[in-house]
Amino acid sequence: MSPARLPLTRALVGVLAAGTGRPCGLTVLPRVLDGKPAAYPYLILDSLRGQFTGPAFADWQADAAWTYQATSVGERADQVQWLGDRVRATLFDRTSSSWCTALPVAGMRVIDRELTYDADGESVDGSQGSIVTYVQRFTITVTPTA
Template sequence: MSPPRLPLTRALVDVLAAGTGRPCGLTVLPRATDGRPAAYPYLILDSLPGEFSGPSFADWHADVAWTYQATSVGERADQVQWLGDRVRDVLFDRAPGGWRTDIPVAGMQVIGRELSYDADGEAVDGSQGSIVTYVQRFTITVTPAA
């Protein structure tokens, strides 16, 4: 059996929200503490298909690479580009000896991070200028913790 995905997904939501300082919803619009929709800008994290490598699926020691999409949503292009910059900083900035931001996941160790798609500074106008989005896709590879 491969490592479960949900703990990593929840850890990413938490890391992105804390690291960017903006709300992050899991496949849905994030909510403020009073239950109302979060103020712009915010993130929506979606899980995409993953890949398995190493031993058979029945072996807990298999490495898994899961792909995610972070969509920055705002009212203006500068908001979503700023938030896209923060996502890159949180997930991909390096420090001496490793990543700047840890992604703590019980029972797993993050062994790889790869940004596979970035909107390249181009915000997408999704609805005649009222909502603007910026898409980034990345893959996180995990292995069971020793």
């Protein structure tokens, strides 16, 4: 049995918002307390493909590796580069023995984190002016806990 993905996704939204100090929406523009769209810069987290490894014959639980995309959105390149730096620091900075930022998820343990894509975007002209994005993709591998 592989672990459920939704608890990890929700944990990532919370960890990214807390670690960057900026709002993070799950597949949508984040909203602030009064329901208005968040001010720039902000993050949008999207779930991408997943991979599963079969358990050993004596073990009924399987590991799962899920890929996510964090899109930093802003009005200026410096905003999204700064936010991209904060995403990297939040998810991938390590001490000699562990990650600096815990990613606690009930029923599973994070066993690996891998940044798979990290690139600046281009300005896109829109009705509200120019928008700049910075895209990062990463894979989180988890194993179920007892």
